[in-house]
Amino acid sequence: xxxxxxxxxxxxxxxxxxxxxxxxxxxxxxxxxxxxxxxxxxxxxxxxxxxxxxxxxxxxxxxxxxxxxxxxxxxxxxxxxxxxxxxxxxxxxxxxxxxxxxxxxxxxxxxxxxxxxxxxxxxxxxxxxxxxxxxxxxxxxxxxxxxxxxxxxxxxxxxxxxxxxxxxxxxxxxxxxxxxx
Amino acid sequence: xxxxxxxxxxxxxxxxxxxxxxxxxxxxxxxxxxxxxxxxxxxxxxxxxxxxxxxxxxxxxxxxxxxxxxxxxxxxxxxxxxxxxxxxxxxxxxxxxxxxxxxxxxxxxxxxxxxxxxxxxxxxxxxxxxxxxxxxxxxxxxxxxxxxxxxxxxxxxxxxxxxxxxxxxxxxxxxxxxxxxxxxxxx
Numbered sequence: 001x002x003x004x005x006x007x008x009x010x011x012x013x014x015x016x017x018x019x020x021x022x023x024x025x026x027x028x029x030x031x032x033x034x035x036x037x038x039x040x041x042x043x044x045x046x047x048x049x050x051x052x053x054x055x056x057x058x059x060x061x062x063x064x065x066x067x068x069x070x071x072x073x074x075x076x077x078x079x080x081x082x083x084x085x086x087x088x089x090x091x092x093x094x095x096x097x098x099x100x101x102x103x104x105x106x107x108x109x110x111x112x113x114x115x116x117x118x119x120x121x122x123x124x125x126x127x128x129x130x131x132x133x134x135x136x137x138x139x140x141x142x143x144x145x146x147x148x149x150x151x152x153x154x155x156x157x158x159x160x161x162x163x164x165x166x167x168x169x170x171x172x173x174x175x176x177x178x179x180x181x
Numbered sequence: 182x183x184x185x186x187x188x189x190x191x192x193x194x195x196x197x198x199x200x201x202x203x204x205x206x207x208x209x210x211x212x213x214x215x216x217x218x219x220x221x222x223x224x225x226x227x228x229x230x231x232x233x234x235x236x237x238x239x240x241x242x243x244x245x246x247x248x249x250x251x252x253x254x255x256x257x258x259x260x261x262x263x264x265x266x267x268x269x270x271x272x273x274x275x276x277x278x279x280x281x282x283x284x285x286x287x288x289x290x291x292x293x294x295x296x297x298x299x300x301x302x303x304x305x306x307x308x309x310x311x312x313x314x315x316x317x318x319x320x321x322x323x324x325x326x327x328x329x330x331x332x333x334x335x336x337x338x339x340x341x342x343x344x345x346x347x348x349x350x351x352x353x354x355x356x357x358x359x360x361x362x363x364x365x366x367x368x
Binding site for chain 1: 200201202203204210232235236237238239240241242243244245246247250251254255259262263266269270272273274276277278280281282284285291292294295296297298299300301302303304305306307308309310311312313315316318319320321324325326328329330331332333336337340342343344346347348349350351352353354355357359
């Protein structure tokens with residue numbers, strides 16, 4: 001029970017402070033894992049992959065996955081409800097004075113600071129994931145992983161296909177070259 | 182009462198459909214939301230949806246959830262907001278629970294381990310790509326570069342809770358000195 005309450009509270013905070021959608025919850029999920037020991041960076045990377053390649057909003061998908069990993073099916077539901085509670089309450093309040101909010105100069109100024117911060121937060125969390133994805137067990141940089149990373153990045157950047165396609169390709173590469181061993 | 186329940190159910194169902202048929206969240210969901218909400222049900226206009234999106238991006242939380250709450254609330258008050266929100270998250274919860282339990286069972290297999298070792302590399306590339314896209318719009322001017330560099334350095338070196346970075350950056354934006362010419366530009 002306490003575990004479920006703790007899950008709800010951690011995801012409530014994530015929902016309250018993760019601004020911008022998409023991967024904005026990633027730095028918070030990393031922090032939760034590091035603080036509680038519920039999961040590590042490897043599982044975090046799996047969450048991103050599953051979240052991007054299944055239907056529905058990424059933030060919600062990652063919350064369900066995290067909650068499930070931590071406390072089973074009920075955990076998945078509790079974490080997801082925790083994530084959406086603050087959004088729900090905030091939007092119900094803002095809906096009453098929609099226009100005033102959008103055109104408020106202070107709100108716009110706050111966002112001048114938030115946008116670059118969100119970029120940096122996601123990048124910092126990405127660097128943590130890179131540490132486990134690009135380095136081998138002995139701590140050395142894996143040459144094969146770096147080459148695959150560079151090729152995948154170039155393809156993603158130029159081709160702009162849906163992420164699922166690249167995730168499937170990379171899974172095949174992983175199996176063919178036995179990257180997990 | 183019965184009409185009200187029917188309306189809540191319709192909201193739940195419409196947003197469950199949106200959640201089920203869109204991959205990736207964010208702007209990927211926009212076409213599906215437009216088709217369901219604007220064309221099929223006439224619950225909002227295109228302009229309203231774009232407004233909801235703009236606000237969804239600058240309020241905390243998942244954008245699709247914010248939009249669902251807006252539409253539901255405008256149709257049927259707070260209960261409508263809750264019904265639409267539960268609808269949009271419902272397919273995710275079911276699908277992810279199935280996938281996660283599947284992965285838990287098969288995580289030990291060499292094939293799965295190898296596949297995910299490859300996928301993790303791909304996830305790094307996807308994250309980097311997402312950051313670069315965001316940076317093109319979000320990191321501009323002295324304020325943008327300062328906040329970006331400061332937050333990145335603090336997160337990498339000290340690894341504090343991101344909440345501090347979010348609150349600090351919001352204050353920076355609010356307190357950063359503005360040039361005089363601003364007034365005339367409007368949008």
